[in-house]
Amino acid sequence: MIYLDHYRTTPVSEAVVSKMAPFFRDDFFLPEPFTKRGTKAEEIIEQANRTLLDTFHLKTGEVMYTSGGTAANNIVISGVLRDVEPSQAHAVCAVIDHPSIVHTYEYYRKKGVSVTFLKVDDDGWIDPEELRWSIQPKTLLVSFTHVNHTIGVIQPLEQLLPIIKERNPNTRIHIDAAVSLNAMDLDLTKLPIDFLTFSGHKIYGPKGIGAVVFRNNGLLKPTLFGSVTTSPFTPGAENIPGIVGLAEALRLAAEKRATYRLKTRRLQERAINLIESDIPDVVLNGPKPTSFGNLDAIPTQRAVDNINFSFRYVEGESIMLFLDFEDIVVATGSACASSDLKVNYVLSAIGRDHEMAHGSLRITPGWDNDEEQIDRFVDRLKPIVSRLRAQSTLR
Amino acid sequence: MAVIRYSEKVLEHFRNPKNIGLIENADGQSTVGSPACGDQVSMFLKVEEDRIADIKFLSYGCASNIATGSIITEMAKGKTLAEAKAITWKDAVDELGGLPPVKIHCSVLAIDGLRAAIQDYEEKTTGVKSERKVDEMAILDELKKVIYPKNGINIVDTNMIRYLSFEEGTIYIEVSLEETDVFKQNVLEEIYEHLEALPGVDKVEIKVVEY
Numbered sequence: 299m300i301y302l303d304h305y306r307t308t309p310v311s312e313a314v315v316s317k318m319a320p321f322f323r324d325d326f327f328l329p330e331p332f333t334k335r336g337t338k339a340e341e342i343i344e345q346a347n348r349t350l351l352d353t354f355h356l357k358t359g360e361v362m363y364t365s366g367g368t369a370a371n372n373i374v375i376s377g378v379l380r381d382v383e384p385s386q387a388h389a390v391c392a393v394i395d396h397p398s399i400v401h402t403y404e405y406y407r408k409k410g411v412s413v414t415f416l417k418v419d420d421d422g423w424i425d426p427e428e429l430r431w432s433i434q435p436k437t438l439l440v441s442f443t444h445v446n447h448t449i450g451v452i453q454p455l456e457q458l459l460p461i462i463k464e465r466n467p468n469t470r471i472h473i474d475a476a477v478s479l480n481a482m483d484l485d486l487t488k489l490p491i492d493f494l495t496f497s498g499h500k501i502y503g504p505k506g507i508g509a510v511v512f513r514n515n516g517l518l519k520p521t522l523f524g525s526v527t528t529s530p531f532t533p534g535a536e537n538i539p540g541i542v543g544l545a546e547a548l549r550l551a552a553e554k555r556a557t558y559r560l561k562t563r564r565l566q567e568r569a570i571n572l573i574e575s576d577i578p579d580v581v582l583n584g585p586k587p588t589s590f591g592n593l594d595a596i597p598t599q600r601a602v603d604n605i606n607f608s609f610r611y612v613e614g615e616s617i618m619l620f621l622d623f624e625d626i627v628v629a630t631g632s633a634c635a636s637s638d639l640k641v642n643y644v645l646s647a648i649g650r651d652h653e654m655a656h657g658s659l660r661i662t663p664g665w666d667n668d669e670e671q672i673d674r675f676v677d678r679l680k681p682i683v684s685r686l687r688a689q690s691t692l693r
Numbered sequence: 694m695a696v697i698r699y700s701e702k703v704l705e706h707f708r709n710p711k712n713i714g715l716i717e718n719a720d721g722q723s724t725v726g727s728p729a730c731g732d733q734v735s736m737f738l739k740v741e742e743d744r745i746a747d748i749k750f751l752s753y754g755c756a757s758n759i760a761t762g763s764i765i766t767e768m769a770k771g772k773t774l775a776e777a778k779a780i781t782w783k784d785a786v787d788e789l790g791g792l793p794p795v796k797i798h799c800s801v802l803a804i805d806g807l808r809a810a811i812q813d814y815e816e817k818t819t820g821v822k823s824e825r826k827v828d829e830m831a832i833l834d835e836l837k838k839v840i841y842p843k844n845g846i847n848i849v850d851t852n853m854i855r856y857l858s859f860e861e862g863t864i865y866i867e868v869s870l871e872e873t874d875v876f877k878q879n880v881l882e883e884i885y886e887h888l889e890a891l892p893g894v895d896k897v898e899i900k901v902v903e904y
Contacts, residue, residue, distance in 0.1 A: 613731065615755040619707065633731045634755035639795065639842055639879040641731075653728040689713045689759070691724060691733045691751045 300624045300671045304500075304603060304664035305447055305477050305484070306356040306629055309667075310543065311502040317546040318504065322537040328535055329527050342538060343528055346545035350511055354494065359513050362529040363541050366508040367476040367497035368398035373531055374472050374493045374510055375402045377518040378439045384410030388520070390432050390440040392416045392424050393646045394448070396474055399441045402475050420649050421585040422451030422597075426461055433465035438517060441472040444480065448631065448644035448660060449584030450604025452482075452597070455489050470516050471503040476500050479551050481559050481602050492516055496548075498540065502665065503547025507540030524534045558665065559596070562603040565588075565672050569605050572676040577683055579610040583645060583658060605661040606631075607681050608645075608654040611692040617659060620682040626675055631658035653692075699756060700790035706760035711767050713759075714749045721814025725806045727886065732758045734803050736766075736810035745769050745777055750806070757796040761803040764788050774811050780804065794845030798883065801838050801847075827893050829859055835891060836866075839883045842876045848884075855902055862895035864888050867902050877901070 321342070329343055330336025347361040364370040379387060389406065391399050393415045400415070407413040414432040416424050424442070433440070440462050445452050455473065462469055471491040475484055479501050486494065493516075497508035510531075512518070524533030551558075566587060573580055583606040584600040608619065614630030621628055631642030633656060645655040663672070687693050699707070716722075717782035726733040732754030739747035748770050750762040765785050769777040782800045786792050792800060817820055825831055836854060837847040844851060848868070856867040868884065870877045881899060888897045 576699065611753065613754050613758075616707070616759065618702075619756050623708070632755065634758075634799075634877075639731075639876060651729070652731065656728070656731050689751055690753045691735045692728060693749075693754045 299627065301436055301627045301666060302661045302663055302675060303627045303629050305660065305662040307499045307505070308502045309666070310499075310504050311547065311550060313550060314503050314543045314546045315511060318539040318543040321542055322528045323642045325538075328538070329647050330505060339536075339538060340528075343536060343541055346541045349545040349549050350509060353496045353548050354484055354511055355488075356486050356511070356513070359486070359511060360515075362510045362512075363537060364508045364510065365506055366499070367396070367495055368472065368508075369510040370471075370495035370497070371396065371398040371474055372402055372508045373521060374495060374518070375399065375406070375439065375441065375503055376521045376523045377531060378470060378516075379406045379411055380521055382411075383389060386436055388414070388434050388437045389413045390416060390429070390437060392418055392442055392453075392490075393647045394418050394422055394451075395441060395443045395598065396447055396476065399443065399474060400421070401645075403441070408673060418451075418647055422446055422449050422644070422648050423585075424453060425460060429458055430465060433469060433664070435466060436467055437469045437471050439472055441474065441521060443474040443476075444484070445475070445478040445601045445604070446584070446644060447477050448642065449606045450477075450601035450680070451584050452478075452599060454598065455484075455491075459490050477601065477604075479548065481555060481562065483555060485512070486513075493518075498544040498547055501547045501551045504540050504543040507537055507544045509544060551573060559602050562663050563597070563667070565667055565669065566602055566605055568669055569676065571665070572672070573605075573607055573679070576676060576680050577609065580608070581608045581650075581654065583608055583648065583650060583654075603662055603664060605638070605663075607661070608650060608658045610654070610657060610691045612686040613656045614658055616686050617631050617657075617679070617682055620686075621675075621678065624678050625693060626678060629660040629662075631660065632656040637664065665670075697793045697795065699760075699793070699796075702790040703760040703792065705759060706763040706789070707756040710759050710763035711753075712749045713751070714764065714768070715751060716747060716749050719810075721810045721812075721817065723806050723809030723813055725809055726754070726802045728753055729886075731755070732799055732802055734758065734762055734806040736762075736806040737813055738810050740774065740814055744771060744773050746771075748807075750803070754799060754802075755796070757792055758799040760789060761785055761792075761800040762806075765800075765803045765807055769807055773815070777806055778811055780807065792845070794840075795842040797845035798840040798842065801840055805838060824892060827856055827859070827891050832857060832859055832864060832866075832888065832891070835887050836884065838887055839880065840875065842879060843874075848880060853880075855904070856900075859894075862893060863898060864891075864894055864896070865898045865900070867900045869904060870901050871903055 327335040329339040470492040494511045499505040526533045587600045614632030615635035618630045633641040720740045721738040721880035724735040760818040782804045832892045841851045
């Protein structure tokens with residue numbers, strides 16, 4: 299198998315699996331004050347919290363664990379907006395944000411909250427001026443996806459976030475870093491992020507676990523109720539194996555980041571060059587990666603592990619299935635391959651027409667790929683595309 | 694949650710489609726669907742003594758689109774025009790061993806293409822444009838080509854059309870769709886695509902109702 303869909307999910311690394319193993323049977327206890335086993339569980343969670351805060355360079359702060367990135371984004375947005383008078387509230391996100399952000403804000407817009415969905419340019423960037431003028435005195439929350447899940451565009455947080463706080467220091471900032479953390483460091487002492495969300499399964503950790511790292515509760519109110527031991531926002535039994543796995547996955551991601559960047563950049567560069575030279579009529583979706591060749595520079599425009607191409611005159615599900623026959627796994631933005639038959643909204647937002655979106659593939663390499671696999675992938679892709687083009691009405 | 698997968702037969706026709714390509718100087722041909730909606734089919738016919746002597750198709754579309762084009766051309770080849778016209782999308786889907794509901798609309802498109810190509814041939818040979826008068830019944834028939842992806846049945850038989858009128862070039866319809874229906878956008882786009890193409894229709898107005 300050649301797996302090139304790491305933005306969808308990653309395998310759990312062996313180191314993470316062994317770290318989690320004791321917590322299924324031997325140390326299966328839940329946190330509880332005073333008792334030996336209960337306090338040991340408390341300590342385990344405390345250690346995980348420390349790992350998370352350290353990774354984001356925070357000395358103090360709080361952590362809550364959720365069932366994943368989607369739940370984390372929901373808890374933050376609902377935690378800020380659910381209990382306020384809708385007419386008194388305003389919030390901002392970008393149209394290309396992850397569905398767990400966009401759909402949640404759409405819900406609150408229907409409830410009467412005023413929400414600005416910022417447009418993006420043809421590469422996927424938010425306009426800083428548009429952002430500036432969107433912030434109002436009643437803006438409670440701004441959410442962005444740091445690295446976009448479809449086209450890998452990196453929003454320049456260093457530039458954008460101060461604008462928000464300048465206009466309204468009380469506005470809280472929520473950043474979704476789900477696909478950022480394998481390659482990118484986020485220093486929360488330098489960035490005014492109030493809530494940072496991510497999940498385990500995108501960073502070689504387990505599924506079913508995500509987290510919100512935050513400085514203080516701020517405007518957040520609980521949206522789930524039950525018995526509280528560790529965080530008032532996430533009552534109920536703690537997913538201790540998941541928490542341990544998430545912390546270890548994040549620690550390893552930070553530790554190996556420089557190597558990961560080098561590795562995936564080479565693969566990205568090779569794949570983009572090969573596709574552009576071997577297959578005619580292709581268009582890269584999202585910004586061009588900068589500084590190909592200069593492997594020391596840290597990319598600031600496009601994530602190193604994301605490639606997204608539109609192949610004209612063909613439809614993506616067909617390409618994806620032909621690759622699947624050969625055990626090559628990628629993703630497509632085609633409406634035909636989606637469960638709701640909608641065309642990919644990120645590609646629409648960057649100005650790609652339906653045909654371009656239907657013919658798109660997202661190719662996201664990771665730790666388990668090498669250059670030989672990339673060569674083999676393009677080698678197989680080429681005849682598939684030309685064959686489908688030969689039988690297309692649009693040729 | 695249902696497992697959505699293609700049957701072996703669909704995959705076989707997708708991998709090795711029959712009758713793919715075009716026929717130069719075809720006796721009848723058609724192109725239906727649009728790239729904007731994700732699929733388009735062209736059909737080409739050679740007719741001898743009222744029988745389909747040869748048939749080929751081209752497809753811009755997903756696996757079910759290609760597989761349906763393949764099976765329909767197989768079914769139509771050698772048949773009389775009347776027999777070929779009588780093939781329904783249901784026949785094609787049965788022949789393919791079933792299609793997921795969400796993919797039924799692709800098979801409807803291929804049947805449309807076959808019928809349009811036959812009509813093209815008949816118009817060319819008789820010189821008579823067999824344009825059907827667009828009235829409410831014709832609109833309803835057109836709406837029967839719009840498949841509700843949740844159940845794979847057309848929106849008319851799914852009882853989603855609440856009201857329909859056609860006056861002075863404007864079609865007004867009320868469609869029952871819940872706000873949260875994931876297929877809402879898809880169904881509306883398909884309705885517009887089908888009705889706006891009808892002759893004499895200048896405007897299509899859709900009202901979504903939740904009853």
